Structures are given as C-alpha cells and as structure tokens.
Amino acid sequence: MKGVLLVNLGSPDSPEPKDVKKYLGEFLMDERVIDVPLWARTLLVKGIILNTRPKASAAAYKKIWWKEGSPLIVLSERLQDKIQDQVDLPVSLAMRYGSMTIKKGLQELVDKGVDEVFLIPLYPQFAMATTETILVLAEEIRKAHFPNISIQDLKSFYNNTNYINVLSNSIEKYLESKDYEHLLFSYHGVPERHIRKRDITKSHCKIDGSCCVTASPAHEFCYRHQCLEVTRLVAEKLNLKEGSFSTSFQSRLGFDPWLQPYTDRTIERLGKQGIKKMAIVTPAFVSDCLETLEEIAMEGEEIFHEMGGKDFTTVPCLNDDKEFVDLLSSWITDWAKTETVTA
Ligand SMILES: C=CC1=C(C)c2cc3[nH]c(cc4nc(cc5[nH]c(cc1n2)c(C)c5CCC(=O)O)C(CCC(=O)O)=C4C)c(C)c3C=C
Numbered sequence: 619m620k621g622v623l624l625v626n627l628g629s630p631d632s633p634e635p636k637d638v639k640k641y642l643g644e645f646l647m648d649e650r651v652i653d654v655p656l657w658a659r660t661l662l663v664k665g666i667i668l669n670t671r672p673k674a675s676a677a678a679y680k681k682i683w684w685k686e687g688s689p690l691i692v693l694s695e696r697l698q699d700k701i702q703d704q705v706d707l708p709v710s711l712a713m714r715y716g717s718m719t720i721k722k723g724l725q726e727l728v729d730k731g732v733d734e735v736f737l738i739p740l741y742p743q744f745a746m747a748t749t750e751t752i753l754v755l756a757e758e759i760r761k762a763h764f765p766n767i768s769i770q771d772l773k774s775f776y777n778n779t780n781y782i783n784v785l786s787n788s789i790e791k792y793l794e795s796k797d798y799e800h801l802l803f804s805y806h807g808v809p810e811r812h813i814r815k816r817d818i819t820k821s822h823c824k825i826d827g828s829c830c831v832t833a834s835p836a837h838e839f840c841y842r843h844q845c846l847e848v849t850r851l852v853a854e855k856l857n858l859k860e861g862s863f864s865t866s867f868q869s870r871l872g873f874d875p876w877l878q879p880y881t882d883r884t885i886e887r888l889g890k891q892g893i894k895k896m897a898i899v900t901p902a903f904v905s906d907c908l909e910t911l912e913e914i915a916m917e918g919e920e921i922f923h924e925m926g927g928k929d930f931t932t933v934p935c936l937n938d939d940k941e942f943v944d945l946l947s948s949w950i951t952d953w954a955k956t957e958t959v960t961a
C-alpha cells in the first residue's frame with residue numbers, strides 16, 4: 619500500500635529557552651547544516667552558540683508563537699489535513715528536527731499498512747541543509763527500522779511550471795490592492811561553501827554573475843541557481859519590470875561568507891535609495907515561520923522604516939493555499955498511479 623510523508627524543518631516544543639536550546643542543539647549539530655569537522659562543530663555549537671543564542675531565539679519565538687503552537691508546525695498540519703482531504707492514501711507529517719520525528723512519521727504510515735512511501739520534503743529548492751539532510755536521515759531510518767518499505771522522493775520543484783503559476787498567483791492576489799515600488803524575493807541563505815560542495819561538476823559554481831545563468835548539470839543541486847530561477851520565472855509570469863524586483867538572502871549565521879546580497883542590507887539600501895513602498899516574498903519557505911514572521915515581517919519592516927521607508931508588505935508563504943494544496947495533491951495522485959517499487 620502507498621502512503622505519503624511530508625517533511626518540514628521543525629520547531630522547538632515551546633518558545634522557552636530550554637526547549638529552544640534542545641532544538642538548536644539537534645539542528646546545528648547536523649553535519650549538513652554546520653558542515654565542519656565534528657570537533658569544530660561541537661566546539662562552535664556546544665561551546666559558543668548554545669550558550670548565547672537560545673535566549674535571543676526564544677525571545678524571537680515568543681513574538682510569533684500562536685496559542686496552537688509554532689506557526690511552522692500548525693501551518694504544516696493544516697497543509698497535511700487539506701491534502702489528506704483530497705487524496706485516497708494516508709498522508710503523515712514529520713519534521714527533520716524536534717519531537718515530530720521522521721521515524722514516528724514512517725511508523726504511523728507502516729501501522730496503517732503502508733510499504734511504499736512518497737517522501738515530500740517541503741522545500742521548493744534543493745539544499746544540503748534542507749532536502750539532502752531529510753533524504754539521508756529517512757534512508758538511514760528505513761534501513762535500520764523499516765527495511766521492508768521503499769521510499770521515493772519528490773524532486774525539487776523550483777522550476778515546475780505549475781508551482782511557478784501557483785506562487786505567482788498567490789503573490790499577485792495578495793498584492794492586488796497594494797501599491798508597491800519594489801518587490802524583494804528573499805530566500806534563506808546558506809554558506810557559499812555549501813554551494814561549492816554540491817557542485818557535481820566540481821568546477822562550475824563560481825558564485826558570480828555568470829555561473830547560475832549558464833546551463834550546467836550542477837544546477838540540479840545548486841541552491842543559488844534554483845533561487846535565482848524562481849525569481850526569474852515569477853518575474854516573467856507577473857510581467858515585473860527590470861529594476862522593480864531583486865533577490866536577496868536572509869538569516870546568515872557566523873562569519874563565513876554566505877550567499878549575497880544579504881536581505882537586511884538590501885532593505886536598508888532600498889530605503890536609502892528613496893523607495894517608500896516595498897513588498898517582500900520568501901519562496902524558500904513553504905510555511906510561515908520564525909524567519910518570515912519575525913526576521914522579515916518585524917525586523918525587516920523596522921529596518922525599512924528606519925531608512926525612511928513607509929509601507930512594508932510581507933507576502934505570506936504558500937502555507938495551505940488552495941492552489942498549492944491542489945498541486946501537491948495532483949503530484950501525489952500521479953505518483954500513486956506509478957508502478958509499485960520494492961524495497
Ligand atoms: C548554519 C546554519 C543554518 C543553515 C545553513 C540554515 C539553512 C536553512 N534553513 C532553512 C529554513 C529555516 N531555518 C529556520 C531557522 C533557523 N535556521 C538556522 C540556521 C541555519 N539554517 C537557525 C539557527 C534557526 C533557528 C532560529 C534562530 O535561532 O535564528 C526556520 C524556522 C524554524 C521555525 O521554528 O520557525 C526555517 C523554516 C532553509 C530553507 C535553509 C537553507 C536553504
């Protein structure tokens with residue numbers, strides 16, 4: 619029997635510093651998130667980050683926490699429920715970090731008789747720190763605990779025409795009555811090193827103005843290319859004028875170079891340049907979360923106002939948007955019609 623496992627990033631159990639610390643400990647000790655040798659990661663995470671960041675992060679989580687829980691979890695559950703209403707096979711939800719583990723998600727499906735799983739990482743673009751870590755862990759868990767099931771995954775869908783249409787429609791609908799001079803596409807950042815590490819050609823990624831726009835097999839695993847493509851395709855679909863939109867990368871951590879331009883500096887620059895009304899969209903996130911509700915909608919707005927900007931509009935993520943639910947459900951239904959794969 620076939621079943622579906624949706625997987626998102628995860629959140630702490632509560633916005634209290636002890637839970638945030640536990641969550642950050644698991645998240646940042648992932649070798650695909652902070653990809654340095656174990657001794658250096660342990661020193662950095664347990665010796666430095668976990669002594670300072672949980673308090674500040676907990677304060678940020680408290681500003682966005684809902685009475686039902688973490689927005690990322692609640693919104694992912696709403697997405698799961700709506701997809702479940704549209705498809706005939708069981709749909710479970712798991713998180714890469716935190717209490718809603720991938721093991722529990724797989725167990726839930728196996729208990730319902732599932733032996734063929736369609737794994738859907740809830741990220742439109744591939745990244746070592748997101749999609750890859752989910753796929754690797756799911757396979758480890760399968761081998762160790764569920765050797766008789768098979769797992770197939772949904773590939774990154776950043777340039778899927780239907781996805782681009784759904785994203786463009788949601789942006790257009792939300793901004794319909796809003797007047798804005800500039801639309802910023804802000805994606806979660808990653809260290810530049812992550813991009814070079816996943817360059818399957820070993821020589822294509824230069825992280826400059828040319829590599830991401832020059833066709834290459836490297837693009838299958840290039841987060842930067844995939845983000846720039848989403849911006850290009852949505853801008854084309856929405857007929858955005860050259861100069862009226864741009865791309866930036868948010869949420870950098872540490873001192874290594876991360877993908878640039880940085881979102882906070884871009885907002886600052888737009889404000890300084892005299893832009894009074896800006897809108898921002900965050901297509902690396904399927905569900906609204908700390909990084910969109912606090913870092914963008916609150917901190918970003920504050921920066922913009924300090925620089926003289928007036929109207930700052932944050933477009934919600936796709937969340938449980940009807941068209942997005944229909945699209946994911948159609949991919950699931952198509953997969954369910956494919957031939958059975960044995961483990
Ligand atoms: C080295 C650190 C990090 C990398 C690399 C990274 C990549 C990455 N993350 C997301 C999506 C999300 N990240 C979120 C929170 C978050 N991310 C990091 C660090 C890295 N992320 C930290 C330390 C945190 C926790 C909050 C904080 O202390 O600032 C979230 C929100 C989770 C929530 O509970 O709401 C999401 C979603 C992507 C897509 C990505 C690479 C492409």
Ligand SMILES: [Fe+2]
Nearest residue numbers: 806807869909
């Ligand atoms: Fe992150």
